[in-house]
Amino acid sequence: DSGVTQTPKHLITATGQRVTLRCSPRSGDLSVYWYQQSLDQGLQFLIQYYNGEERAKGNILERFSAQQFPDLHSELNLSSLELGDSALYFCASSVTFSASTDTQYFGPGTRLTVL
Protein backbone atom coordinates (compact mmCIF):
# COMPACT_ATOMS: atom_id res chain seq x y z
CA ASP A 1 0.00 0.00 0.00
CA SER A 2 1.61 3.24 -1.20
CA GLY A 3 -0.54 5.49 0.98
CA VAL A 4 -2.07 7.22 -2.06
CA THR A 5 -5.81 6.68 -2.35
CA GLN A 6 -8.00 7.05 -5.41
CA THR A 7 -11.75 6.88 -5.86
CA PRO A 8 -13.68 5.42 -7.50
CA LYS A 9 -11.89 2.21 -8.48
CA HIS A 10 -14.10 1.71 -11.50
CA LEU A 11 -16.22 4.11 -13.51
CA ILE A 12 -18.47 3.23 -16.43
CA THR A 13 -20.12 6.05 -18.32
CA ALA A 14 -21.38 7.06 -21.74
CA THR A 15 -19.87 9.23 -24.44
CA GLY A 16 -20.46 12.93 -23.94
CA GLN A 17 -20.65 12.66 -20.16
CA ARG A 18 -18.49 14.26 -17.48
CA VAL A 19 -16.75 12.47 -14.59
CA THR A 20 -14.57 13.42 -11.64
CA LEU A 21 -11.72 11.31 -10.32
CA ARG A 22 -10.43 11.92 -6.81
CA CYS A 23 -6.98 11.44 -5.30
CA SER A 24 -5.65 11.81 -1.77
CA PRO A 25 -1.85 11.99 -1.55
CA ARG A 26 0.35 10.34 1.05
CA SER A 27 0.48 12.14 4.36
CA GLY A 28 3.03 14.94 4.11
CA ASP A 29 3.29 14.94 0.33
CA LEU A 30 2.70 18.31 -1.33
CA SER A 31 2.94 17.32 -5.00
CA VAL A 32 0.29 15.45 -6.95
CA TYR A 33 0.69 14.10 -10.47
CA TRP A 34 -1.92 12.61 -12.81
CA TYR A 35 -1.08 9.96 -15.42
CA GLN A 36 -3.13 8.13 -18.03
CA GLN A 37 -2.35 4.53 -18.99
CA SER A 38 -3.80 3.01 -22.13
CA LEU A 39 -2.75 -0.14 -23.97
CA ASP A 40 -1.34 1.70 -26.97
CA GLN A 41 0.17 4.76 -25.27
CA GLY A 42 1.55 3.37 -22.05
CA LEU A 43 1.82 5.66 -19.02
CA GLN A 44 1.50 9.31 -20.05
CA PHE A 45 1.94 12.34 -17.81
CA LEU A 46 -1.08 14.64 -17.73
CA ILE A 47 -0.61 17.35 -15.13
CA GLN A 48 1.21 18.23 -11.89
CA TYR A 49 0.21 20.30 -8.86
CA TYR A 50 2.32 21.49 -5.96
CA ASN A 51 0.69 22.82 -2.80
CA GLY A 52 -2.42 23.92 -4.66
CA GLU A 53 -0.74 25.42 -7.71
CA GLU A 54 -0.44 23.96 -11.20
CA ARG A 55 3.24 23.38 -11.99
CA ALA A 56 3.43 21.44 -15.24
CA LYS A 57 1.23 20.18 -18.03
CA GLY A 58 1.83 17.22 -20.26
CA ASN A 59 -0.36 15.73 -22.96
CA ILE A 60 -3.61 16.77 -21.30
CA LEU A 61 -6.61 17.42 -23.52
CA GLU A 62 -8.52 20.70 -23.23
CA ARG A 63 -11.58 18.62 -22.20
CA PHE A 64 -9.65 17.57 -19.09
CA SER A 65 -8.93 19.76 -16.09
CA ALA A 66 -7.64 19.29 -12.59
CA GLN A 67 -7.23 21.10 -9.31
CA GLN A 68 -5.62 20.60 -5.92
CA PHE A 69 -7.51 21.73 -2.85
CA PRO A 70 -6.24 23.30 0.40
CA ASP A 71 -6.28 19.87 2.09
CA LEU A 72 -4.02 18.72 -0.79
CA HIS A 73 -6.41 16.22 -2.30
CA SER A 74 -6.79 16.54 -6.05
CA GLU A 75 -9.53 16.00 -8.57
CA LEU A 76 -9.27 15.27 -12.28
CA ASN A 77 -12.31 16.31 -14.30
CA LEU A 78 -12.94 14.68 -17.67
CA SER A 79 -15.71 16.11 -19.85
CA SER A 80 -17.31 15.43 -23.24
CA LEU A 81 -15.99 11.90 -22.89
CA GLU A 82 -15.06 9.90 -25.97
CA LEU A 83 -14.49 6.19 -26.43
CA GLY A 84 -10.75 6.83 -26.63
CA ASP A 85 -10.71 8.23 -23.10
CA SER A 86 -11.20 4.74 -21.72
CA ALA A 87 -8.04 4.02 -19.73
CA LEU A 88 -6.53 3.63 -16.30
CA TYR A 89 -5.96 6.96 -14.58
CA PHE A 90 -3.30 7.08 -11.89
CA CYS A 91 -2.50 9.66 -9.32
CA ALA A 92 0.97 9.85 -7.80
CA SER A 93 2.34 11.98 -5.00
CA SER A 94 5.76 13.06 -3.78
CA VAL A 95 7.16 15.07 -0.91
CA THR A 96 8.21 18.19 -2.76
CA PHE A 97 8.47 19.62 -6.22
CA SER A 98 12.22 20.10 -6.36
CA ALA A 99 13.89 17.76 -3.92
CA SER A 100 16.62 15.55 -5.32
CA THR A 101 15.03 12.45 -3.81
CA ASP A 102 11.58 13.16 -5.18
CA THR A 103 10.20 9.67 -5.66
CA GLN A 104 6.63 9.48 -6.90
CA TYR A 105 4.34 6.93 -5.25
CA PHE A 106 1.34 5.77 -7.23
CA GLY A 107 -2.21 5.09 -6.18
CA PRO A 108 -4.24 2.04 -7.21
CA GLY A 109 -5.84 3.86 -10.13
CA THR A 110 -9.32 4.48 -11.50
CA ARG A 111 -10.41 2.37 -14.45
CA LEU A 112 -12.61 4.48 -16.72
CA THR A 113 -14.75 2.78 -19.34
CA VAL A 114 -16.62 4.98 -21.82
CA LEU A 115 -19.39 3.19 -23.71
Next chain:
Amino acid sequence: EDQVTQSPEALRLQEGESSSLNCSYTVSGLRGLFWYRQDPGKGPEFLFTLYSAGEEKEKERLKATLTKKESFLHITAPKPEDSATYLCAVQAGAGGTSYGKLTFGQGTILTVHP
Protein backbone atom coordinates in the same frame (compact mmCIF):
# COMPACT_ATOMS: atom_id res chain seq x y z
CA GLU B 1 12.02 15.35 -26.12
CA ASP B 2 12.80 12.75 -23.47
CA GLN B 3 12.55 9.16 -24.67
CA VAL B 4 12.69 5.78 -22.95
CA THR B 5 12.88 2.44 -24.75
CA GLN B 6 12.65 -0.87 -22.92
CA SER B 7 13.63 -4.28 -24.20
CA PRO B 8 12.61 -6.97 -24.57
CA GLU B 9 8.86 -6.30 -24.70
CA ALA B 10 8.23 -9.67 -23.07
CA LEU B 11 10.49 -12.17 -21.33
CA ARG B 12 9.68 -15.69 -20.25
CA LEU B 13 11.98 -17.36 -17.73
CA GLN B 14 12.07 -20.60 -15.84
CA GLU B 15 12.23 -20.31 -12.09
CA GLY B 16 15.87 -19.82 -11.12
CA GLU B 17 16.93 -18.64 -14.61
CA SER B 18 18.64 -15.25 -14.18
CA SER B 19 18.35 -12.52 -16.81
CA SER B 20 18.41 -8.77 -17.42
CA LEU B 21 15.96 -6.14 -18.64
CA ASN B 22 17.22 -3.13 -20.57
CA CYS B 23 16.14 0.52 -20.47
CA SER B 24 17.69 2.92 -22.97
CA TYR B 25 17.05 6.61 -22.53
CA THR B 26 17.66 10.06 -23.95
CA VAL B 27 16.96 12.97 -21.66
CA SER B 28 17.96 16.61 -21.36
CA GLY B 29 19.94 16.27 -18.16
CA LEU B 30 19.07 13.24 -16.07
CA ARG B 31 17.72 14.02 -12.63
CA GLY B 32 16.80 10.44 -11.85
CA LEU B 33 16.00 7.08 -13.42
CA PHE B 34 13.26 5.09 -11.77
CA TRP B 35 12.24 1.44 -11.87
CA TYR B 36 8.71 0.40 -11.01
CA ARG B 37 6.92 -2.94 -10.90
CA GLN B 38 3.30 -3.11 -12.02
CA ASP B 39 0.91 -6.01 -11.53
CA PRO B 40 -2.15 -6.25 -13.84
CA GLY B 41 -4.78 -3.64 -12.98
CA LYS B 42 -2.67 -2.18 -10.16
CA GLY B 43 -0.67 0.98 -9.70
CA PRO B 44 3.10 1.02 -10.32
CA GLU B 45 5.09 0.02 -7.24
CA PHE B 46 8.35 1.87 -6.67
CA LEU B 47 11.53 -0.23 -6.75
CA PHE B 48 14.64 1.94 -7.27
CA THR B 49 15.93 5.40 -8.06
CA LEU B 50 19.34 5.83 -9.72
CA TYR B 51 20.94 9.24 -10.08
CA SER B 52 24.34 8.94 -11.74
CA ALA B 53 26.29 6.63 -14.02
CA GLY B 54 27.94 3.80 -12.15
CA GLU B 55 25.33 3.70 -9.41
CA GLU B 56 23.88 0.33 -8.40
CA LYS B 57 21.03 -0.61 -6.06
CA GLU B 58 19.78 -3.98 -4.87
CA LYS B 59 16.60 -5.31 -3.38
CA GLU B 60 16.13 -9.02 -2.80
CA ARG B 61 16.56 -10.70 -6.21
CA LEU B 62 16.69 -7.41 -8.13
CA LYS B 63 19.69 -5.24 -8.93
CA ALA B 64 19.53 -2.04 -10.94
CA THR B 65 22.52 -0.42 -12.64
CA LEU B 66 22.95 2.83 -14.56
CA THR B 67 25.21 4.06 -17.36
CA LYS B 68 25.06 7.33 -19.27
CA LYS B 69 22.75 5.86 -21.89
CA GLU B 70 20.96 2.91 -20.31
CA SER B 71 19.93 1.07 -17.20
CA PHE B 72 19.69 -2.62 -16.53
CA LEU B 73 17.46 -4.48 -14.12
CA HIS B 74 19.12 -7.78 -13.28
CA ILE B 75 16.94 -10.53 -11.87
CA THR B 76 18.79 -13.30 -10.07
CA ALA B 77 17.15 -16.70 -9.56
CA PRO B 78 13.64 -15.36 -10.19
CA LYS B 79 10.53 -16.85 -8.65
CA PRO B 80 6.99 -16.99 -10.08
CA GLU B 81 5.98 -14.13 -7.79
CA ASP B 82 8.43 -11.89 -9.67
CA SER B 83 6.10 -12.09 -12.69
CA ALA B 84 4.93 -8.55 -13.49
CA THR B 85 5.49 -5.66 -15.87
CA TYR B 86 8.66 -3.73 -15.07
CA LEU B 87 8.59 -0.06 -15.98
CA CYS B 88 11.51 2.29 -16.41
CA ALA B 89 11.05 6.06 -16.21
CA VAL B 90 13.28 9.14 -16.39
CA GLN B 91 12.96 12.52 -14.78
CA ALA B 92 14.71 15.40 -16.48
CA GLY B 93 16.87 17.73 -14.48
CA ALA B 94 16.97 20.65 -16.91
CA GLY B 95 14.80 23.68 -16.32
CA GLY B 96 11.42 24.15 -17.94
CA THR B 97 7.81 23.58 -17.20
CA SER B 98 7.85 19.79 -16.86
CA TYR B 99 10.40 19.52 -14.11
CA GLY B 100 8.79 16.78 -12.06
CA LYS B 101 7.14 14.61 -14.67
CA LEU B 102 8.20 11.05 -15.33
CA THR B 103 8.61 9.80 -18.89
CA PHE B 104 7.94 6.08 -18.98
CA GLY B 105 9.00 3.30 -21.30
CA GLN B 106 6.46 0.79 -22.58
CA GLY B 107 7.58 -1.80 -20.04
CA THR B 108 8.85 -5.38 -20.09
CA ILE B 109 6.34 -8.09 -19.27
CA LEU B 110 8.17 -10.72 -17.23
CA THR B 111 6.71 -14.19 -16.77
CA VAL B 112 8.48 -16.68 -14.53
CA HIS B 113 7.35 -20.28 -14.86
CA PRO B 114 7.71 -22.72 -11.94
